[in-house]
Amino acid sequence: MTDGKSHESNFKDNGDMHEKDNEETRVKDSGEARDDKRAIKRAKRKERLKTFFWKALFATKRAVYPEDVTCDCCGEELTAKTRYRLCGECTSKLPIIPEHICLVCGTPILDEADYCNRCQQNEYKFLRNRAPLVYDGIAKDMVYKLKFGGKKYIASTLGAMMTDEFLKRNMQADIAVYIPMTYDEEKKRGFNQSELLAREVGERLNMPVLPALIKTRDTAAQKQLTRKEREENLKGVFACVFDEVKGRKMLLIDDVFTTGATANACASALIKGGAREVSVLTAAVTKLKIPVESNDGTAEI
Numbered sequence: 646m647t648d649g650k651s652h653e654s655n656f657k658d659n660g661d662m663h664e665k666d667n668e669e670t671r672v673k674d675s676g677e678a679r680d681d682k683r684a685i686k687r688a689k690r691k692e693r694l695k696t697f698f699w700k701a702l703f704a705t706k707r708a709v710y711p712e713d714v715t716c717d718c719c720g721e722e723l724t725a726k727t728r729y730r731l732c733g734e735c736t737s738k739l740p741i742i743p744e745h746i747c748l749v750c751g752t753p754i755l756d757e758a759d760y761c762n763r764c765q766q767n768e769y770k771f772l773r774n775r776a777p778l779v780y781d782g783i784a785k786d787m788v789y790k791l792k793f794g795g796k797k798y799i800a801s802t803l804g805a806m807m808t809d810e811f812l813k814r815n816m817q818a819d820i821a822v823y824i825p826m827t828y829d830e831e832k833k834r835g836f837n838q839s840e841l842l843a844r845e846v847g848e849r850l851n852m853p854v855l856p857a858l859i860k861t862r863d864t865a866a867q868k869q870l871t872r873k874e875r876e877e878n879l880k881g882v883f884a885c886v887f888d889e890v891k892g893r894k895m896l897l898i899d900d901v902f903t904t905g906a907t908a909n910a911c912a913s914a915l916i917k918g919g920a921r922e923v924s925v926l927t928a929a930v931t932k933l934k935i936p937v938e939s940n941d942g943t944a945e946i
């Protein structure tokens with residue numbers, strides 16, 4: 646993506662963002678159609694407000710905080726301008742993703758293979774995932790502080806790294822979207838970290854960010870589940886509610902890529918909504934600890 650402006654104008658040319666007819670047909674087959682419709686209305690109402698809010702916020706940030714002063718990770722004062730808001734020591738500890746990665750999921754591969762064991766056995770609805778960091782060491786700390794420590798400013802540093810990765814890997818996309826939370830989940834945390842990352846990336850690439858996906862129900866924590874269980878857990882959870890995805894190359898943004906089950910469920914909803922293709926960009930990707938031996942998902946990490 647080199648011409649940010651054309652993305653912006655294409656996006657606008659795509660027409661009215663609030664077409665009622667399609668909104669009606671999209672979810673009428675669902676058993677929870679009424680809930681979905683309410684969520685769609687809420688998403689659309691929020692969209693315009695959010696775009697305005699984020700534009701104003703970034704403009705204010707640029708005007709009021711021209712200097713970055715402390716390291717996002719350790720809090721050390723930064724004496725010189727750095728590419729990311731990190732001190733030299735934290736930068737040297739970053740678990741940067743190696744050059745040789747799985748062509749699909751982006752996890753590091755130690756041998757010469759093009760695909761990791763997991764991707765040799767599974768098919769995904771998205772084309773690829775790319776991440777600047779391995780989910781380890783201080784990358785893990787940063788994501789944790791962002792998600793659970795409420796340190797929202799870390800999204801700026803991770804978003805800058807993700808943007809560099811997007812450009813370095815020659816990724817292409819028209820519109821950025823993020824993994825949604827339910828209303829209750831977002832209310833509980835106070836923000837959606839995937840959205841914060843998407844806004845940072847969108848701002849840097851001059852790419853529109855669209856809340857095209859909604860999450861229709863809360864899901865159990867997925868950490869301890871196998872890939873198969875995660876897929877089951879996520880069935881019918883995500884829906885695409887914006888027509889603007891039709892024929893577009895979408896960039897799906899999340900904090901961590903683990904098994905790919907969440908990204909896959911969201912990519913599936915976007916494709917169903919008419920997206921041409923979906924690429925995924927995350928701040929970090931987990932390492933495959935053990936080879937995936939079986940097809941039934943039981944050996945999946």
Ligand SMILES: [Zn+2]
Nearest residue numbers: 716719732735
């Ligand atoms: Zn530091």
Ligand SMILES: [Zn+2]
Nearest residue numbers: 747750761764
């Ligand atoms: Zn892979």
